[in-house]
Amino acid sequence: MNKKIGILGLVLSFVVVVLLAVVSSYVFVQDYKSYAEANKARLSTAASLLEQHVMANFDAARQLLELTADEIEKYGIEQVAEGRPAWEKFREQMQERPAIRSIWIAGSDGRMRVYSDRFPAPDLNVSDREYYFIHRQQGISDLYVGDLLPGRFTGVRYFPISFPAFDEEGNLIGVVAAAFEPSFFESYINELDICQTCSIGLLVNRDNLVAGSLGAGEPFEARDLTVGANDLTVVSHASSDTLGFWWDSQRIAMLVAMAVVMLVSALALMTGLFNFRRAQSVDRLSDENRALNLSNDHFERAQNAARLTHWRWKVGSDKVIWSPGVIITFGFDTDNFVKEHGQFISNFGEMITRIHVEDQDQLRAMLSRVSTTKQPESKLFRVVAPGGEVRFVMVEAEPNIRNGKANEVTELFGIVQDVTEKHEAQLALSKAKDMADTANTAKTMFLATVSHDIRTPLNIISNMNDMILNATDDPGIRSYAEAIDRAGENLLSLVNDVISVSQLESGEFKLHTVPLLIKPFLEDLVESFRPLASQKGIALICSVDETVPQSIQADPKVIRQIVFNLVGNALKFTKYGSVTVTAQPYVEPNGNGERLLRIVVRDTGKGIPATELQAIFERFMQVDAHTPDAYGSGLGLYICRSLVDLHGGTITCRSSVGIGSVFTVLIPLVEAENSTLEQPATKARAMPEQRVLIADDVEENREILKMILSNHGHRVKTVQNGAEAVDSVRQQGFDIVLLDIRMPVMDGMKALAAIRNDLHKQMPIVAITANALEEQQTVYQEAGFDAIIPKPFRAAGVLNTIASLIDSHQPVMETGSDPVMAIDAPPSAFDKDLFGQALDVLGREKFRESMELVEHDLNQLEADLVTHGVTEDVKSHAHKLAGSAANFGFSGLSKTCLEIELSGRNDAELLDELVEQRKLFKTVLAHQA
Secondary structure, three states: OHHHHHHHHHHHHHHHHHHHHHHHHHHHHHHHHHHHHHHHHHHHHHHHHHHHHHHHHHHHHHHHHHHHHHHHHHHOHHHHHOHHHHHHHHHHHHHOOOOEEEEEEEEOOOEEEEEOOEOOOOOOEOOOOHHHHHHHHHOOOOOEEOOOEEOOOOOOEEEEEEEEEEOOOOOEEEEEEEEEOHHHHHHHHHOOOOOOOOEEEEEEOOOEEEEEOOOOOOOOEEEEEEOOOOEEEEEEEOOOOHHHHHHHHHHHHHHHHHHHHHHHHHHHHHHHHHHHHHHHHHHHHHHHHHHHHHHHHHHHHHHHHOOEEEEEEEOOOOEEEEOOOHHHHHOOOHHHOEEEOOEEEEEHHHHHHOEOOOOHHHHHHHHHHHHHHOOOEEEEEEEEOOOOOEEEEEEEEEEEEOOOHHHOEEEEEEEEEEOHHHHHHHHHHHHHHHHHHHHHHHHHHHHHHHHHHHHHHHHHHHHHHHHHHHHOOOHHHHHHHHHHHHHHHHHHHHHHHHHHHHHHHHOOOOOOOEEEEHHHHHHHHHHOOHHHHHHHOOEEEEEEOOOOOOEEEEOHHHHHHHHHHHHHHHHHOOOOOEEEEEEEEEEOOOOOOOEEEEEEEEEOOOOOOHHHHOOOOOOOOOOOOOOOOOOOOOOHHHHHHHHHHHOOOEEEEEEEOOOEEEEEEEEEOOEOOOOEOOOOOOOOOOOOOOEEEEEOOOHHHHHHHHHHHHOOOOEEEEEOOHHHHHHHHHHOOOOEEEEEOOOOOOOHHHHHHHHHHHOOOOOOEEEEEOOOOHHHHHHHHHHOOOEEEEOOOOHHHHHHHHHHHOOOOOOOOOOOOOHHHHOOOOOOOOOHHHHHHHHHHHOHHHHHHHHHHHHHHHHHHHHHHHHHOOOHHHHHHHHHHHHHHHHOOOHHHHHHHHHHHHOOOOHHHHHHHHHHHHHHHHHHHHHHO
């Protein structure tokens, strides 16, 4: 017996040794593979780090060079590259970029204009350098990376990077270049964690090594880095003798470990193998039992935590088998069940009685359907706990089909889960949603009430103020009245902004796209800012590209509000220079080919700091809110972004402090077949005498409307409420009725219904309302009002609304005959409407005095230009005259004065054009006299 045990021990020891040899070999192989893979991973990681390091430094350099080239293209090389400030600027920028040894700018002739290492720049021509040749001869307009070159002053090798600047005709006007320090990348490579025989190198154009080193043979990895017109490459080589290095480092440890493992294993096997084999079966069985018990315990805990139990019912029997979770799920006592093999058993009838009496028939019906249709079902039921508490449970049942005769359903299996908390949460959520909807409706009504209550007195203030302006020429009184007018406009704008934000955030703002003549629409909209621009001496330019379709599908209100806000902001923060609005078709370079309309508003204002650029489209955000310019609600750009999003587009901003800002709007460009155009109401239209009835409970509103209409020849009667309006219509004949919406006794809506339905009168009826919400105005239109006059109203708007409602068979004639209208002059030279508006506002006597001052300034400018040419005094004189001329409609004269101020042409050409504009000025004054 002992011999057999000894033989068995020897045999087992031999087997163990063989196994250990195999395992050890496998371990050694895996260790070698891990060693080799680790070296490659270190090498790949090092290459990635070098790639990131190179790209970060090249991106920083590219940003500097490209920004400098843009400034050269925008302002000219003379302004960007001349003087010590330019040199100091480049010195500072070079200090921020340690990879750059030096920076320089060369002009179109190759002469160095700025050199960061010396001031002034040395008299050096770099046109013989490869990078200069590439930009000038080949027209490369992107960043270019050159091969290693020796420095002309130091002799130290470097590799250049350069970026060109071109003029509008595509001619090279300068090159911005920088010298990259190879040692900067060399030192970084030396610090990388790679194996002793591995290598990493940085190449230009895949063949010129500028930093690092290259190994022999094929590279392990080559990474191409696109930085501009040509590429950089990070190349890494792995050692070919990895096995030798691994063995040298692990040989002794491996031999010792092998010997120890074999010795210990042999002794352990010889002494413990027999006992181990005998106990192995017992241990395995014990482990499996523990695992099974643990699994059952976890399963039961999971079901209890989820308040869930599963059940099984043999169809037709009276026995239902439950999992232990039924006690917790239903809250029942164990005495209600029979426990058998860890399961709880109840009869079918008792299970039904646990369900709420009103739900029992539904449960029976569901189980019957599952048995019949062989399809699983689930349904919510109420369960009555022993204490009388009603809880909600989800019952799920599915059939267990036996593949015998006719696929008979022999058993149903399912789960029951207590979902009381979830059900109550859903009820609470539904209730909260109803409350939120109610609150949102209350908010909308509150905004409508606030809007109405603000607009009503604002209407009186605005119109009474207009009457003051029209009734006096006293400068002091007019300045006070103009201040009131501006404050009223700001208040109205604030109210409109708050309402717009409310509509946008509640989803009530709807897009209404119509065919729109975009070119005249934008030109008229921008032109409405002309008086403000002229007053500030700012050039206002609008340019719509000829390739833009004549008519597009868009919402004119949305487009108007977007452009209005952007141009208004541009003028607000621009003290001198220009504001330019352009529009052209656009297709995203990497997009899906969708055509877009790009509207760009560019100004030369103070700019926006980069730290605040990302937040300007947020609510209540104002740049430098503590400055005097920062008036307004801070909602304009937020509304712009929301409206652009609503139109399916995007809005972005680029800005430089001290240079200006550029806002770019991109919206889908959809060409329309039919066109409509909303023209702004400017001058009141003349019309035949009308009999007008006005109903408004505010005396001031009645008096203002009566004065506006009476002054234009209409017969007006006023009443205080809708009931009096109905009586007046019943007793007298009226051509047009104006009804305020909110009035005591009878409001405007009821008065409209009475006039239309009871009196059967079909004359035009106009709603006067301070309710600015679009959906409210839609309600008025659907009720039968022919037009709506929103408060605060203007005289021109009231008169034009009434004129549009007069029967088309009645002729609408302009009152009087204006001889200035007969002047044959292009709109670009003379704006007759602005001329007439100035005459109406100032009155004939003050207008004549103003024209004499303009004429005196014009004659003086012409004399100075003849005598002295374009001097600083002449430029200042021209700037002043440009604003005055624009305000009185002499747009051609204003443009000529601006060109004199900018010295855009020679003196003789400017003088000839000024003489022509003076002739037109004299002609207009002669006709007006």
